[in-house]
Amino acid sequence: MRKYTGLLAALALATGMTLQAQTNELVVQTKKQGAEIQPTMYGLFFEDINYAADGGLYAELVKNRSFEFPQHLMGWKAFGKVTVMDDGPFDKNPHYVRLSNAGHPHKQTGLDNEGFFGIGVKKDAEYRFSVWARIPEGGAAGKIRVELVDTKSMGEQQAFATQNLTIDSKEWKKYQVILKPGMTEPKAVLRIFLASPQTVDLEHVSLFPVDTWKGHENGLRKDLAQALADIKPGIFRFPGGCIVEGTDLATRYDWKNSVGPVENRPLNENRWQYTFPHRFFPDYYQSYGLGFYEFFQLSEEIGAEPLPVLSCGLACQFQNTNADAHVAVCDLDSYIQDALDLIEFANGNVDTKWGKLRADMGHPAPFNLKFIGIGNEQWGKEYPEHLEPFVNAIRKAYPEIKIVGSSGPDSEGEQFDYLWPEMKRLKADLVDEHFYRPETWFLSQGARYDNYDRKGPKVFAGEYACHGKGKKWNHFHASLLEAAFMTGLERNADIVHMATYAPLFAHVEGWQWRPDMIWFDNMNSVRTVSYYVQQLYGMYKGTHVLPLTMNKKPVTGAEGQNGLFASAVLDKDANEIIVKVANTSDKPQPLSLKFDGMKKKETFSAARCIKLSSMDPDKDNTLENPSAITPQETSLAVDGQALDVEIEPNTFAVYILKK
Numbered sequence: 001m002r003k004y005t006g007l008l009a010a011l012a013l014a015t016g017m018t019l020q021a022q023t024n025e026l027v028v029q030t031k032k033q034g035a036e037i038q039p040t041m042y043g044l045f046f047e048d049i050n051y052a053a054d055g056g057l058y059a060e061l062v063k064n065r066s067f068e069f070p071q072h073l074m075g076w077k078a079f080g081k082v083t084v085m086d087d088g089p090f091d092k093n094p095h096y097v098r099l100s101n102a103g104h105p106h107k108q109t110g111l112d113n114e115g116f117f118g119i120g121v122k123k124d125a126e127y128r129f130s131v132w133a134r135i136p137e138g139g140a141a142g143k144i145r146v147e148l149v150d151t152k153s154m155g156e157q158q159a160f161a162t163q164n165l166t167i168d169s170k171e172w173k174k175y176q177v178i179l180k181p182g183m184t185e186p187k188a189v190l191r192i193f194l195a196s197p198q199t200v201d202l203e204h205v206s207l208f209p210v211d212t213w214k215g216h217e218n219g220l221r222k223d224l225a226q227a228l229a230d231i232k233p234g235i236f237r238f239p240g241g242c243i244v245e246g247t248d249l250a251t252r253y254d255w256k257n258s259v260g261p262v263e264n265r266p267l268n269e270n271r272w273q274y275t276f277p278h279r280f281f282p283d284y285y286q287s288y289g290l291g292f293y294e295f296f297q298l299s300e301e302i303g304a305e306p307l308p309v310l311s312c313g314l315a316c317q318f319q320n321t322n323a324d325a326h327v328a329v330c331d332l333d334s335y336i337q338d339a340l341d342l343i344e345f346a347n348g349n350v351d352t353k354w355g356k357l358r359a360d361m362g363h364p365a366p367f368n369l370k371f372i373g374i375g376n377e378q379w380g381k382e383y384p385e386h387l388e389p390f391v392n393a394i395r396k397a398y399p400e401i402k403i404v405g406s407s408g409p410d411s412e413g414e415q416f417d418y419l420w421p422e423m424k425r426l427k428a429d430l431v432d433e434h435f436y437r438p439e440t441w442f443l444s445q446g447a448r449y450d451n452y453d454r455k456g457p458k459v460f461a462g463e464y465a466c467h468g469k470g471k472k473w474n475h476f477h478a479s480l481l482e483a484a485f486m487t488g489l490e491r492n493a494d495i496v497h498m499a500t501y502a503p504l505f506a507h508v509e510g511w512q513w514r515p516d517m518i519w520f521d522n523m524n525s526v527r528t529v530s531y532y533v534q535q536l537y538g539m540y541k542g543t544h545v546l547p548l549t550m551n552k553k554p555v556t557g558a559e560g561q562n563g564l565f566a567s568a569v570l571d572k573d574a575n576e577i578i579v580k581v582a583n584t585s586d587k588p589q590p591l592s593l594k595f596d597g598m599k600k601k602e603t604f605s606a607a608r609c610i611k612l613s614s615m616d617p618d619k620d621n622t623l624e625n626p627s628a629i630t631p632q633e634t635s636l637a638v639d640g641q642a643l644d645v646e647i648e649p650n651t652f653a654v655y656i657l658k659k
Contacts (some may be wrong), residue, residue: 003223003284005116015027019378022590023590023591023592024550024561024562024564024589024591024592025550025551025592025594026548026550026555026566026568026579026581026591026592026593026594027548027549027550027577027594027596028546028547028548028577028579028593028594028595028596029546029547029548029549029596030577030595030596030597030598031596031597031598032364032546032547032597033544033545033546033570034494034544034545034546034547035234035492035493035494035544035545036493036543036544037490037493037541037542037543037544037545037569038234038493038497038498039234039305039614040234040235040305040497040498040542040613041234041489041490041493041496041497041498041499041533041536041537042231042232042233042235042499042500042538042541043233043234043235043236043237043304043498043499043500043538043624044228044231044233044236044306044500044504044579044633045236045237045238045241045441045462045463045500045501045503045504046236046237046239046240046241046295046325046504046505047238047239047240047241047242047243047502047503047504048239048240048241048243048257048270048272048286048290049240049241049242049243049272049506049509049512050136050272050503050505050506050507050511050512050513050514050516051116051117051271051284051505051506051507051510051511052279052503052504052505052506052507053286053287053290053654054116054285054286054287054289055115055116055507055510056116056221056223056224056505057220057221057224057225057290057505058220058234058287058289058290058294058506059208059209059213059219059220059221059222060188060206060207060208060211060287061115061116061119061120061121061127061207061208061209062075062115062205062206062290062558063075063114063115063116063283064076064113064117064283064285065204065205065206066090066093066095066096066203066204066205066263066267066287067084067095067096067097067181067203068093068095068266068267069267069283069285072084072095072096074283075113075114075115075283076111076112076113076114077111077112077114078097078110078111079108079109079110079111079112080099080100080102080107080108080109080110080194081099081100081101081102081103081109081223082097082098082099082100082110082111083100084096084097084098085097085098085201086516088172088203088262088393089132089203089599090171090203090263090426092257092264092265092266092563093203093263093264093265093266093267094280095202095203096132096201096202096203097111097201097202097203097569098136098199098200098201098331098432099144099192099194099199099200099201099202100199101109101193101194101197101198101199102194107255108193109189109193109194109196109203110144110192110193110194111191111192112149112188112189112190112191112192113189113191113192113205114187114189115188115189115190115492115522115523116507116510116522117187117507117509117510118186118187118188118189118204118522119148119185119187119189119190119387119520119522120186120188120521120522120523121148121161121181121184121185121187121188122184122523123181123182123183123184124180124181124182124595125180125181125209125210125211125264126178126179126180126209126210126211126421127148127161127178127179127180127181127199127207127209127210128176128177128179128206128207128208128209128210128217129146129163129176129177129178129179129190129206129207130175130176130204130205130206130207130208131144131165131174131175131176131202131203131204131205131206131574132172132173132174132175132203132204132263133165133167133172133173133175133200133201133202133203134167134169134171134172134173134200134201135167135168135169135198135199135201136169136199136201137170137198137199137295137483138169138170138501139198140196140198141166141167141168141196141198141202142166142167142168142194142196142198142199142200143164143165143166143167143194143196143198143512144164144165144167144192144194144195144196144202145162145163145164145165145192145193145195146162146163146164146165146177146179146190146191146192147161147162147190147191147193148160148161148162148179148181148188148189148190148191148355149157149188149189149190149191149194150183150185150187150188150189151189151405152187155252155360160181160182160183160185160188161179161180161181161182162179163177163178163179164177164195165177165188167198167200169457170359170428172201172203177179178210179207181546181640183447184410184523186492186521186522186523187522187640190205190207192205195204203250203263204263207452209221209222210225213225213226213298213301214301216294216297217517218262218289218294218563220290220294223520223524223525224518224520225298225302227518227525227527227531227652228298228302228394229301229302230291230535231531231534231535232303232535232538232539233303233304233538234303234304234305234498234538234541235304235305235307235309235371235498235500236295236302236304236305236306237296237307237308237309237373237462237500238292238295238306238308238309239253239255239258239292239295239308239309240253240271240306240376240634241309241376241463241502241503242271242272242316242376242377243270243271243272243286243633244309244310244311244375244376245271245274245314245315245316245317245375245376245377245378246271246311246315246316246605247269247274247315247316247319247320248256248320248327249311249313249327250313250324250328251268251269251270251271251314252311252315253268253286253311254268254338255291255292255308255310255338255342256338256341257288257291257293257378258288258290258293258359259291259292259293259345259357260357260361262289262291262489265287265288265289265291266288267286267287267288267289268286269285269286270284270285270286271316272284272512273285275319275512276512279511279512281510281512284510289490290603290647292342292345293361293363293484295308295357296346296363296367296369297363298319299367300367300510305370305371306346306367306369306371306500307371307372307373307404307535308342308346308369308372308373309372309373309374309375309376309404310335310338310339310342310372310373310374310375311335311338311375312332312335312374312375312378312386312387312390313326313327313329313331313332313335313386314326314327314375314378314382314383314386314393317377317378317379317380317382318409322377323382325327326382326386327386329385329386332389332390334472335390336389336390336393339374339390339393339394339440340393340397340398341353341354342354342372343369343372343394343397343398343401343647345357345358345470346358346367346368346369347366347367347368347369348366350364367631369401370400370402371401371402371403371404371429371430372399372401372402372403372404373403373404373405373406373432374387374391374394374403374404374405374581375387375406375407376406376432376490377406377408377434378406378408379406379409379415379418379419380418383408383419383422384419384425384426387426387428390403391403391426391427391428396632402429402430402538402562403428403429403430403463403600404428404429404431404432405419405423405426405428405431405432405457406419406423406432407419407420407423407431407432407433407434408430408434409434410434410435411433411434411435411437411441419431420456423456423457424453424456424457427457428457429457429458430458430459430460430497430498430548431457431458431459431460431464432460432461432463432501433459433460433461433464434462434463434464435461435463435464436463436464436465436467437464437466437467437469438466438467438468438469438478438501438575439466439469439478439481442466442481442484442485443481443484443557444557445485445488445582446484446485446487446488446554446555446556446557446558446565447488447554447556447558448485448488449488449489449491449492449495449496450488450492450554450556450565452492452495454494454495456495458495458497458498459495459496459497459498460497460498460499460500461489461496461498461499461500461503462499462500462502463500463501464482464484464485464499464500464501464502465478465482465501465502465503465515466478466479466481466485466515467515470512471618472489472515473514473515473620474514474515474516474519474528474529474530474620475515475617475618475619475620476529476612476616476617476618476619476620476629476650477617477618477650478515478530478534478616478649479528479529479530479532479612479620480533480582480584480612480617480650480651480652481582481584482501482530482533483533483537483565483580483582483652484557484582484584485497485565486498486533486537486579486580487555487556487565487566487567487581487582488556488565488567490541490545490569490580491536491545491548491554491565491567493545494545496581501517501530501534503516503517503628504516504517504518505517505518505519505520506518506519506520507519507520507521508520508521508623509521511618515528515530516528517530517531518531519622520623521623524623524626525623526621526622526623526626527621527626528608528620528621529612529614529620529621529629532612532629532630532631533612533652535631536580536610536612536631536652536654537580538636540569540571540578540580540610540654540656541569542569542570542571542576542578543570543571543573544569544570544572544630545567545568545569546568546569546570546577547568548566548567548568548579550564550566555567555581557584560595562583562585562587562589563583563584563585563587563589564582564584564585564589565581565582565584566579566581566582567579567580568580572659575658575659576656576657576658576659577595577604577657577659578654578655578656578657579593579654579655579657580652580653580654580655581647581650581652581653581655582652582653582655583647583648583650583651583652584650585648585649585650586649586650587649588646588647588648588649589646589647590644590645590646591643591644591645591646591647592641592642592643593655594640594641594642595657597644601639602641602659603638603641604640604641604643604657604658604659605640605658605659606635606638606657607635607636607637607638607643607655607656607657607658608633608634608635608636608655608656609633609634609635609636609645609653609654609656610631610632610633610634610653610654610656611631611632611634611648611651611652611653611654612629612630612631612632612651612652612653613629613632613648613650613651613652614628614629614650617650623636623640636655643655643657649651
């Protein structure tokens with residue numbers, strides 16, 4: 001019996017030791033305050049891909065509003081006597097339409113506009129129709145009738161909102177009227193009838209919701225802009241991406257064409273128009289209505305530092321292998337001047353050329369630009385050769401501006417290894433790294449920045465997303481691995497100063513690239529799990545890094561760490577310690593959070609946890625079910641200076657402890 005009792009005791013001891021070994025003890029050093037976390041640490045990257053601008057964030061509802069598409073009536077259906085003219089009032093947008101009497105009392109002249117995958121309007125909301133117009137022959141006033149119609153309607157009337165507009169001048173003038181639909185319709189058509197015998201000329205035909213973000217007339221779609229503000233971004237990079245480069249230099253994004261009166265901003269061909277024959281959108285152009293002024297304004301309104309990116313004179317290298325496609329280094333003067341002029345536009349006094357334009361557009365105060373990117377995803381010896389004269393000129397004229405260079409399109413390899421030393425040689429302030437990679441990459445990169453050179457440029461993780469192998473769409477597991485990877489960004493905040501997921505937006509009927517952070521149709525939008533991961537990091541970024549270890553090692557998903565990734569920060573302003581943990585394993589993991597360095601009388605007064613979790617790794621939020629997976633908050637019982645919890649399988653958790 002004595003032997004049996006001893007055996008039971010030994011078994012109990014072994015079992016207890018096993019249970020103890022299974023508990024993951026995470027030790028946070030509260031007195032070893034680490035690097036300051038930059039206000040720019042987590043932010044947003046905008047590129048006009050997937051109809052992110054026209055048809056998306058930019059609230060204009062009319063496609064080809066100035067008749068400048070190469071097929072001048074693309075997006076329109078003309079009936080009766082409609083003539084396209086090319087001697088209009090705006091030199092950069094010379095085309096307009098002339099509506100003439102159909103010649104018979106029972107015939108009609110006019111136009112239908114299809115919008116972007118239809119025109120989405122809501123019942124009882126107000127929509128501002130505006131147009132530049134004239135009576136070319138003078139004399140009696142002319143009239144147009146403006147309607148929102150449902151072409152699929154089984155009712156007696158297709159129109160569900162109608163207004164007449166009188167055109168009373170031989171000179172070009174801007175006219176406007178408010179339409180108030182009596183029904184909600186995601187696929188409406190804008191119809192314009194000539195409603196008088198007089199010939200009428202129309203240019204820059206526009207329809208905006210009155211209720212835009214912050215009420216701006218040339219404004220942004222409210223739900224999409226609000227989603228950006230809600231992420232609490234510290235940095236906002238724009239306008240791309242590959243559109244900065246253009247398929248050719250003629251179609252690169254030219255910031256000077258995107259400012260000034262909106263009706264005189266010229267059309268530009270979108271770099272993504274012809275890129276993917278399997279997802280083909282031949283009517284994908286840029287109106288430049290959402291231009292650099294609007295980008296700066298939005299940055300200011302959502303509390304983010306603006307980071308404009310400009311062409312370095314290299315067209316898209318993926319699409320051009322011939323050196324003739326690029327600007328020779330000796331011919332870069334105008335491109336360099338564009339960069340200097342942009343800084344003046346953002347920061348210059350109102351008595352400077354470009355500062356005056358900013359003031360004339362409605363913003364006399366400077367935008368306080370601190371960063372500028374030169375080149376997007378360039379590579380090879382051509383890139384540093386092109387970048388160097390920009391660096392020299394900007395350093396001389398504006399030494400306070402921080403310059404962002406690039407490490408090319410890959411997260412490692414030949415070009416990456418070549419460009420980082422070049423960026424150090426040129427003394428770039430930050431280097432933009434891009435990584436669209438599969439699950440295995442994200443699981444292996446928890447310690448990516450632990451051994452980076454602390455003396456060189458800082459890191460901007462400018463474009464990244466987990467692209468599931470065979471699952472290149474939004475799903476929970478990809479977002480969980482992004483959350484795990486980001487613990488390494490946070491732990492290395494002394495070297496990583498910025499990070500932005502990409503792409504940002506996608507129209508469900510117009511996407512070319514996925515996954516994406518925010519999906520939308522003409523009426524609604526949905527925030528994906530990847531969005532909520534970014535938001536949790538942005539809202540709980542803290543002010544300083546705190547060392548966090550398990551068995552005296554950083555928690556990076558390494559062998560023996562049970563699929564755990566973790567980081568800790570101090571928020572001095574809120575007097576909180578925040579611990580982020582991603583459990584990428586399929587087993588629950590007991591956690592014991594120990595906080596070394598706290599004074600004996602110091603305790604936590606409250607604790608809470610916010611979790612993202614899903615039993616189905618392939619699930620995500622959709623327009624039909626936008627709240628399928630959202631952050632769930634609970635309060636926690638904290639025992640003085642320790643917290644013992646269990647984190648569920650495949651879960652990202654943020655533990656917030658109030659000191």
